[in-house]
Amino acid sequence: MAQRTPLFDAHLAANGKIVDFAGWEMPINYGSQIKEHEAVRGDAGMFDVSHMTAVDVRGERATEFFQKLIGNDVAKLGFEGKALYSGMLNEAGGVIDDLIVYKTSWGYRVVVNAGTTDKDLAWMAPIAESFHVELTPRRDLAMIAVQGPNAIAKAQAARPAAAELIAGLQVFQGLPMGDWFFARTGYTGEDGLEISMPAAEAIPFWNALIAAGVAPAGLGARDTLRLEAGMNLYGNEMDDNTSPLAAGMGWTIAWEPASRDFVGRSVVEKEKAARAAGGALLKQVGLVYEGKGVLRGHMKVVAESGEGEITSGTFSPSLQVSIAMARVPLAVKVGDTVQVDVRGTLQPARVVKMPFVRNGKKVYE
Amino acid sequence: MSTHIPSDLKYVASHEWLRVEADGSVTVGITDHAQSLLGDVVFVEVPKVGAQLAADEQAGVVESVKSASDVYAPIAGEILAVNESLADATESVNTDPYGAGWFFKIKPANPADLDGLMDAAAYGKEIGA
Numbered sequence: 102m103a104q105r106t107p108l109f110d111a112h113l114a115a116n117g118k119i120v121d122f123a124g125w126e127m128p129i130n131y132g133s134q135i136k137e138h139e140a141v142r143g144d145a146g147m148f149d150v151s152h153m154t155a156v157d158v159r160g161e162r163a164t165e166f167f168q169k170l171i172g173n174d175v176a177k178l179g180f181e182g183k184a185l186y187s188g189m190l191n192e193a194g195g196v197i198d199d200l201i202v203y204k205t206s207w208g209y210r211v212v213v214n215a216g217t218t219d220k221d222l223a224w225m226a227p228i229a230e231s232f233h234v235e236l237t238p239r240r241d242l243a244m245i246a247v248q249g250p251n252a253i254a255k256a257q258a259a260r261p262a263a264a265e266l267i268a269g270l271q272v273f274q275g276l277p278m279g280d281w282f283f284a285r286t287g288y289t290g291e292d293g294l295e296i297s298m299p300a301a302e303a304i305p306f307w308n309a310l311i312a313a314g315v316a317p318a319g320l321g322a323r324d325t326l327r328l329e330a331g332m333n334l335y336g337n338e339m340d341d342n343t344s345p346l347a348a349g350m351g352w353t354i355a356w357e358p359a360s361r362d363f364v365g366r367s368v369v370e371k372e373k374a375a376r377a378a379g380g381a382l383l384k385q386v387g388l389v390y391e392g393k394g395v396l397r398g399h400m401k402v403v404a405e406s407g408e409g410e411i412t413s414g415t416f417s418p419s420l421q422v423s424i425a426m427a428r429v430p431l432a433v434k435v436g437d438t439v440q441v442d443v444r445g446t447l448q449p450a451r452v453v454k455m456p457f458v459r460n461g462k463k464v465y466e
Numbered sequence: 467m468s469t470h471i472p473s474d475l476k477y478v479a480s481h482e483w484l485r486v487e488a489d490g491s492v493t494v495g496i497t498d499h500a501q502s503l504l505g506d507v508v509f510v511e512v513p514k515v516g517a518q519l520a521a522d523e524q525a526g527v528v529e530s531v532k533s534a535s536d537v538y539a540p541i542a543g544e545i546l547a548v549n550e551s552l553a554d555a556t557e558s559v560n561t562d563p564y565g566a567g568w569f570f571k572i573k574p575a576n577p578a579d580l581d582g583l584m585d586a587a588a589y590g591k592e593i594g595a
Binding site: 444 | 509
């Protein structure tokens with residue numbers, strides 16, 4: 102039986118086309134995915150992300166817990182509300198999930214993906230126990246992401262009581278207000294907020310956002326926006342068997358202090374050395390394709406130095422060309438041309454440095 | 467959102483529609499239901515004029531932001547014309563699937579092939595409309 106978020110009726114009211122996503126009945130679009138994409142790039146759009154799970158973490162040793170649990174180091178979080186992005190690795194150095202951790206007055210809040218929630222909580226439980234840390238999944242909360250150049254102003258208009266708190270948020274910072282939580286984070290490459298609230302308050306707030314001129318946007322637009330922004334999708338770019346170093350997540354690993362023994366460290370550290378020595382390993386790049394058709398996930402990539410694979414591909418509404426994220430041999434460089442097997446014929450695609458789009462503008466060369 | 471199924475057309479299970487024109491040629495496109503499943507169409511490949519296609523042979527490709535789908539010749543015949551405007555105005559497949567969004571015109575190898583195809587009621591039943 103598929104689950105529904107507290108906003109399910111609001112999706113129906115907005116003519117959302119409902120599909121199954123990781124066991125949740127979610128809107129893929131509300132008519133046109135491209136128009137929703139453009140609303141986020143040019144004005145303000147909103148996504149129901151209530152299927153994701155916020156977990157509150159309490160305990161004297163909560164910092165040590167995260168220093169063991171994830172590749173990035175929560176010691177970097179210098180003030181209340183500051184957030185960081187990280188992979189949570191298994192002993193083999195594969196990615197169990199990618200997540201955001203916020204430093205809070207009670208300890209930490211971590212937000213994990215919908216499809217991986219059960220697996221994540223099962224993985225975290227024994228580690229939490231060993232650090233005497235208490236995990237509280239906040240299934241009582243709904244979450245709405247408001248994104249776009251006008252997202253912050255429109256969210257303030259829809260929730261005047263929080264306007265001042267929102268105005269004071271730095272990028273990648275989140276703060277609570279009662280049972281609400283306002284975070285200046287997102288998954289689109291635009292400015293904006295991810296806002297959690299008690300489930301019963303979700304539909305009134307959604308309607309207030311509509312009244313403020315925020316366009317509902319579905320999972321389809323969410324995918325083209327994150328791809329243009331060069332952001333990974335769990336299950337596509339990485340999974341339990343993929344190293345963070347092969348998924349463009351090297352920057353999320355805090356190697357110092359060398360004494361911090363996070364799960365998976367010894368394996369990814371060896372891999373890092375093998376990469377430095379030019380081993381036969383893969384890395385993540387962006388591809389741009391201006392030929393016929395559209396790049397898609399799992400298409401084969403052929404380079405002079407070997408083969409790779411597209412992990413996510415789409416037509417980019419902002420750029421009007423096809424773009425993709427791919428894993429290719431280490432020797433492939435930005436500016437190279439590689440061949441992609443597009444429905445049976447090899448077609449040239451250009452290797453670029455991601456992101457493709459940031460704050461509404463093309464950013465690659 | 468109910469799907470639109472014009473009563474004067476014929477249909478096949480792979481979601482192409484057929485309109486028999488006054489000169490006996492047959493115009494083919496994809497149905498409103500099909501375009502709705504695909505979402506925003508961004509690329510269309512049509513067959514070559516003069517191509518001889520068998521029934522159910524691949525006649526082209528339609529790609530949306532989301533996915534790629536093959537388009538099939540619903541009946542055997544020769545391609546008489548293709549909709550050149552789809553090279554740029556791909557959105558007409560979404561906005562006007564039975565009009566400006568047509569794909570190609572085919573000359574039936576055997577006009578009797580049209581007799582076995584679905585009418586609007588049968589197609590509506592097929593897609594559960």
